[in-house]
Amino acid sequence: MDELTRSIPRSVWYGWGDPAEAPPLSAGAWSALASWGVARGPQTPPVALEAVELPPIALGDKEVAALREVVGSDHVHTDRRSRVEHAGGKSYPDLWRLRHGDGSEAPDVIVxxxxAAEVQRLLEVCAERRIAVVPFGGGTxxxxGVGGVEARGGAVEGGDTGEQRCAGVVAVDLRRLDQLLHVDPVARLATFQPGLRGPDIERALEPHGLTLGHFPQSHQEATLGGYVATRSAGQASTGYGRIDDNVLGVRLATPRGELVLGGRSPASAAGPRLLDLVVGSEGALGIITEATxxxxxxxxxxxxAAWLLPSFHAGSEALRGLAxxxxxxxxxxxxxxxxxEETRVNLALAGRSGAVLRRYGRVRGLEEPALVVLVWEGTDSAALKHRQSVCERVLGRDxxxxxxxxxxRAWEKGxxxxxxxRDELMGxxxxxxxxxxxxxxxxxxPLHAAVGSAIRSSLADGGRGVVVMCHVSHVYATGASLYFTxxxxxxxxxxxxxRAVKSAATEAIVAGGGxxxxxxxxxxxxxPWLGAxxxxxxxxxxxxxxTELDPTGILNPGKLIPRR
Amino acid sequence: MDELTRSIPRSVWYGWGDPAEAPPLSAGAWSALASWGVARGPQTPPVALEAVELPPIALGDKEVAALREVVGSDHVHTDRRSRVEHAGGKSYPDLWRLRHGDGSEAPDVIVxxxxAAEVQRLLEVCAERRIAVVPFGGGTxxxxGVGGVEARGGAVEGGDTGEQRCAGVVAVDLRRLDQLLHVDPVARLATFQPGLRGPDIERALEPHGLTLGHFPQSHQEATLGGYVATRSAGQASTGYGRIDDNVLGVRLATPRGELVLGGRSPASAAGPRLLDLVVGSEGALGIITEATxxxxxxxxxxxxAAWLLPSFHAGSEALRGLAxxxxxxxxxxxxxxxxxEETRVNLALAGRSGAVLRRYGRVRGLEEPALVVLVWEGTDSAALKHRQSVCERVLGRDxxxxxxxxxxRAWEKGxxxxxxxRDELMGxxxxxxxxxxxxxxxxxxPLHAAVGSAIRSSLADGGRGVVVMCHVSHVYATGASLYFTxxxxxxxxxxxxxRAVKSAATEAIVAGGGxxxxxxxxxxxxxPWLGAxxxxxxxxxxxxxxTELDPTGILNPGKLIPRR
Known part of the structure; x- marks a missing residue:
């Protein structure tokens, strides 16, 4: 696990991690892309840091001084690099803007x-002075979820301030709240601060012989608080469970004070489960300062194990059988x-060994197969073997x-x-x-077909070559996820x-019942689609x-809850 | 399963089910109770129905006419029997009051x-006329949760009516919403109306080869809507999951209109899970008209399988091993x-066969054993056998x-x-x-010890003989339930x-972290303890x-949310 979850540097401002560590795309991959009509443009590096256009700092000296009073001068930053590093997350539009010198999403100040006490005090100061607060974990x-433009737009409706604009935007970077606070080996519970990044979590649990088992693709940068705030699922969540399955308790700092929920019991009938309001609250209801x-x-x-199934349909029936x-x-x-399509692309990108697998499938009548990748983890090798054999019986029968x-293993490694x-392609x-x-x-x-087709027609505008691939990555008794690239x-x-492709895809998702x-x-x-x-x-x-927790609407305005 | 989940008549007003079907307590059981200091008092039958004192009907003719307009005259009841039958649930105090002629919990009218459309319309009529609404499923x-006294007390605070009193109390009996609306055999989902009682649910699913797997002790009377509204768990929930694990979607009628949540997906990251506000809402936020x-x-x-473990501690360690x-x-x-103690009582009440088991334990050094009862259910007998053998290995090792x-099997039968x-003991x-x-x-x-001791000291007042027994009935990876009798x-x-014993026990639960x-x-x-x-x-x-969903505070006032 160590290799997989090793730490990487905090991301460069215009892309992922440390660009020096980026594995280059092979010549074969480029020519495969070309054969699908996706041509490699000229290398266009991002603008220089100095060339990024930033909004003027809206907060005055008095406001900045008030923030300094809470966290100390060393922990308040208004310099260019800090602002640019907090000017958005890692979405395509966020990165595209920065690569092209648009720093409009930057906060005024980073604290x-x-x-937890300083977080609480910060919220009080910001509420009093109507400063918008963008909680910032790994920024992934x-x-x-972490840009400043919407926050700058003013207090959300529903807050009692109506349309009053905020005085400025503060990013609250939680990197210093990075402790594993408590481990209970009997109940198998661990209490964390929110700022631990994925690899930090695993490193902290390792001496206890424990794992969180949470490995989203953002794992090396994302934080525990971010996992909880975004209702995250990881690549091994079919086994270990989603973050919402695993959170037993939280402490949430809000402008109204601290909300402490759960932690007493694995389950309860004590009314609506308010914990499930905090999980997925995306910084709009408060800042998570602790989670168990x-x-x-x-x-x-x-x-x-890896399998080729005759088609995506056959593969999803097999996965349903497993679930x-x-x-x-x-x-x-x-x-x-x-x-x-994803199988075809993956085999093509794998070069010679991919071609061997494709031939292997063809010989056995699998013309357009669907690839299944499975990993079982455990402490008891006999039990693991039993699990594998029970599962493979299902895969083999159709x-x-x-x-x-x-x-x-190759999937896991990469x-x-x-x-x-993505950084290389964007370049x-x-x-x-x-x-x-x-x-x-x-x-x-039907949903797989409809969304794929919506993406394809939107992007193919003007005869453009398009690759649209999809995989199921999480299975449940009643359904499964679909992940499109x-x-x-x-x-x-x-x-x-x-925007056009995002909108077309999301409309297809809504119409198809996803x-x-x-x-x-x-x-x-x-x-815009939360109402749907x-x-x-x-x-x-x-x-x-x-409105109850954040009466002045300072918390991550414009995120999660659409403006009216 | 048929025998276990067969329908019984709707409960008699002063107790459970059909008194003619009640299995009598054996002479041996009475003498065992006597030996523990719990003496059998004289048989005291409940008062006659005619002797139950009911509050005058507070609603005027105009209000009753408005209700009749929604549901039709045949479905509005103000007669004595109907009012008494809806005068509370099946708690000890609810039943004690009725047995002794106190009908103060009765609603004015039953509709x-x-x-779903009539439910929605009823809420609108009641909101307009400030009539308190008590949703009524199985009344268990x-x-x-279903009495009228608190409702009569007026609109809850938090409603925009402040302390204005309600015009009267209507019980909305959901027995006519008793359909299984849809079965999806592929996703293994079923959509129900709320009024199906436990055995109705199983009977409706049987032709599809399906089960809900939800068997609380109230199963024969309780309804699907009640399961969802109270965040119920059943006796087989360790395997099939609690109701909150299994609800995928709901329709909730509220005075503000219909709230339709979930049903699209087994899991989502689309913000806080509002579905978890409806599950456990106990009629205080709306009336569930459909659940998937x-x-x-x-x-x-x-x-x-049944096992004797050397002690409750050893038994709970074994259950932790299982979980x-x-x-x-x-x-x-x-x-x-x-x-x-529960093991001792159960063996004593089992008469001769219990004595044999006790001797069997003693001979093997189990002086004060703890009884474990396990049932595995499934469709594949080889898999069942495997499950049993894996589990019994854990039970046997300590x-x-x-x-x-x-x-x-005897446990299951009874x-x-x-x-x-309980009815017989109360008599x-x-x-x-x-x-x-x-x-x-x-x-x-520690929680088991503290709560048991709080109950014992409260009841033992004046040298009274007391039996306090407890079992674990639900196990989770991180903890377990405790059920005291x-x-x-x-x-x-x-x-x-x-009231004294309830309060002592709950204080001990809160202090002990349950x-x-x-x-x-x-x-x-x-x-009163929800704030804790x-x-x-x-x-x-x-x-x-x-306040958002029920601005005039008409929904089940005084339940769930404590008055300030």
């Missing part, structure tokens, strides 16, 4: 509180199924063919490389993004091109909760 | 809407552990001894008899009640005696949500 939002989560024994052993017949406990911890396990590849004027949904098993096939040459106005987001969160990008998910009355309920 | 609340739940294949086979090492999927569906499986036995002037909590594994032992002779003022209720809900009885669970700010959030 780094030391502890891909839905516009279920942890698991660190796996001593892993087993890998419904084999069920929790025996299911693989990682359970992924690529559709025909024409599936087993591939060498190294195919699954699983955190995606964000680096070559290629639009690349991902989006995700989930739905019930009966709607999975799409690639196309940039148009003359890439942000408009992106959720607007399975694990990316809402942020700014999905907010929870109804106007649901939005009113959310606004009422926000 | 029986035909469908044991926490004062995960269902499971009807088990074709069952396996039973943490064996885990979901392999765990028994039913998993119960009685403490030493000095446990296997008993004949018929002990577990599992819905509890409420009948003999014996106070009998149950209460429950849950906590994390590290706190389970207590029996003592009634004092001169049994309601005061009950939840105030694991599956009974909040109602009126637990409301979610804090004052948590209460404010609940009140804000209520």
């Amino acid at each position: 780094e509180p030391a502890d 939002s891909v839905v516009g 989560l279920r942890v698991a024994p660190r796996p001593a052993a892993k087993r890998y 419904q017949e084999v069920g929790p406990g025996l299911l693989p911890d990682v359970c992924r199924l690529s559709d025909e 024409g599936g063919r087993r591939l060498p396990a190294r195919v699954a 699983r955190f490389a995606g964000p680096y590849l 070559r004027r290629i639009l690349v993004d991902t989006l995700e949904t989930a739905t019930t098993w009966d709607r999975l096939g 799409f690639v196309a040459g940039e148009s003359a106005d890439p942000l408009a091109q992106w 959720t607007i987001t399975h694990h990316h969160g809402v942020g700014v990008d999905h907010a 998910e929870i109804g106007d009355l649901g939005l009113d309920v959310l606004r009422a909760i926000k | 029986e809407p035909a469908d 609340s044991v926490v004062g 739940l995960r269902v499971a294949p009807r088990p074709a086979a069952k396996r039973y 943490q090492e064996v885990g979901p999927g392999l765990l028994p569906d039913v998993c119960r552990l009685s403490d030493e 000095g446990g001894r296997r008993l004949p499986a018929r002990v577990a 599992r819905f008899a509890g409420p009948y036995l 003999r002037r014996i106070l009998v009640d149950t209460l429950e909590t849950a906590t994390t594994w590290d706190r389970l032992g 207590f029996v003592a002779g009634e004092s001169a003022d049994p309601l005061a005696q009950w 939840t105030i209720t694991h599956h009974h809900g909040v109602g009126v009885d637990h409301a 669970e979610i804090g004052d700010l948590g209460l404010d959030v609940l009140r804000a949500i209520k």
Whole structure:
């Protein structure tokens, strides 16, 4: 696990991690992309840091002094680099803007509180002075969850300030709240501060023989607080559970004081579960200063398997079999199924060994197969073997063919490389993004087709070559997730091109009965469709909760809850 | 399953089900009780129906006419029998009051809407005329969830009416909304109306080869809507999951209109999960008119096991081993552990066969053993056998001894008899009640001791003989439930005696870090302690949500959310 979850530097301001560590895309990959009509543009490096245009700092000396009083002068930053580093998350539009010198999402000031008490005090100071607060963990939002533009737009409606504009925007960077506070080995619970990044979490739990088992693609940068605030799911969540399955308690700092929920019991009938309001609250209801989560024994052993199924449909029926017949406990911890196009692309990008696998499939009548990757983790090797054999029986019964396990290992090895590849593609004027949904098993096939087709038609405008691929990465008894990746040459106005494809895909998701987001969160990008998910009355309920906890509407304005 | 979940008549007004069907307590059981100092008082039958004192009907002809206009004259009742039948749930104090002629909890009027549209219309009429609404499903609340006294007290604070009193109280009986609306065999989901009672649910699912797997002790009377509204857990929830694990979507009628949540996806990151506000809302936020739940294949086979463990502590360590090492999927569906006292009582009440088991334990050095009962259900007998053998390995390793499986079958056979036995004890002037909590594994032992001792000291006042027994009925990776049953002779003022023991036990639960209720809900009885669970700010959030959905505070006033 160490190699997989090792720390990387905090991300460069215009992309992912340390660009020096980025694995380059092979010549073969470029020529494969070209063969699908996605041409490599000229290398266009991002503008220089000095060339990024930043909004003037709106906050006056008095406001900055008030913030300094809370966290100390050393932990208040207004310098260019700090502002640019906090000018958005890692979505395509956020990065595109920065690469092209648009720093409009930058906050005025960055503060780094030391502890929960300072976070609480900060909220009081900001509420009093109507300063918008953007909580900032790893800064890996891909839905516009940490930008400043919407925050700058003023207090949200539903706050009692009506349309009054905020005095400025403060990013509250939680990196100093980075402690594992408590481990209970009997109940297998751990209490964390929010600022631990993914690898920090695993490093802190390792001496206790425990793991959180939470590995989203953003793992190396994302933080525990971010996991909870965005209702995250990781690549092994089919086994270890989503973050919402594993949170037992939280402390939330709000302008109204501290909300302390849960932690007493694994389950309760004491009314509505308010904890489920904090999970997924995306900084709009408060700042998570502590969370207690279920942890698991660190796996001593892993087993890998890869299969080719005759089609995406056959593959999803096999996964349904795993989820419904084999069920929790025996299911693989990682359970992924690529559709025909993603399988074709992956095999093409794998070069010679991919070609061998393709031939292997063809010989066995699998013309357009769908690749399944499975990983079981555990402490007892006999139990692992049993799990694998029960699962493979299901995969084998509908024409599936087993591939060498190294195919699954290769997936695991490269699983955190995606964000680096995106940087390289963006540097070559290629639009690349991902989006995700989930739905019930009966709607999975039609939704897969409808969303794929919406993405394709939107991007293919003007005869542009497009690659749209999809995989299932999380399975449940009642349904599964769909994760789309799409690639196309940039148009003359890439942000408009992106908005069009995002909108087309999300409309197709809504029409097809999927959720607007399975694990990316809402942020700014999905907010216009939240009403389609929870109804106007649901939005009113959310606004009422926000008004109760954040009466002046300073918390992450414009995120999660759409403006009226 | 048929025998276990067969329908029984709707309960008699002063007790459970059909008194003619009540299994009588054996002479041996009475003499065992006597030996513990709990003497059988003289048989005191309930007062006659005609002798129950009812509050005058507060609603005027105009209001009743308005209700008739919505549901039709045939479905509006103001007769004595109807009012008494809706005068509370099945808690000890609710039943005690009725047995002694106190009908103060009765509503003024009972209405029986035909469908969701009529429910919606009723709420509008009642909101307009400030009539308090008590939703009524099976009427099995044991926490004062369906009485009229608190409702009569006026609109809740937090409603915009301040302290204005309500015009009267209407019980909305949901018995006519009794349809299974839709079954999706692919996603294994079923959509129900709220008024189906437990056996109706199973009967409706049977032709589809499905089960809800939800069997609380109230199963034969309780309704689907009640399960959802009270965040219920059943006896097989260790395997099938709590109701909150299984609800995927709801429709909630509220005075502000309909709230439609979920149903699109097994999981989502689309912000706070508002569905978890409806689950456990106890009629205070709206009336559930539809719910979509995960269902499971009807088990074709069952396996039973019973074990004696050396002590409650050893037993709970074994259950922790099951929950943490064996885990979901392999765990028994039913998993119960009685403490030493409950084991002793159960063996004593079992007569000759109990004595044999006790001797069997003694010979093997188990002086004060703890009984474990396990049931595995499934469709694949090889998988069942595997599950059993994996689990029994854990039970056997710490000095446990296997008993004949018929002990577990005997538990199952009698599992819905509890409420009948209570009626018989109450008729003999014996106070009998149950209460429950849950906590994390590290706190389970101390909490068990502290709550037991609080109950004992409260009831033992004046040298009274007391039986206090407890079992674990639900296990989770991070903790377990505790379910206490207590029996003592009634004092001169049994309601005061009950209030004292309830309060002592709940204070001990709060102090010991347990939840105030694991599956009974909040109602009126637990409301004073909800603030201890979610804090004052948590209460404010609940009140804000209520004010948003129920601006005039007509919905089940005084339940769930404590008055300020």
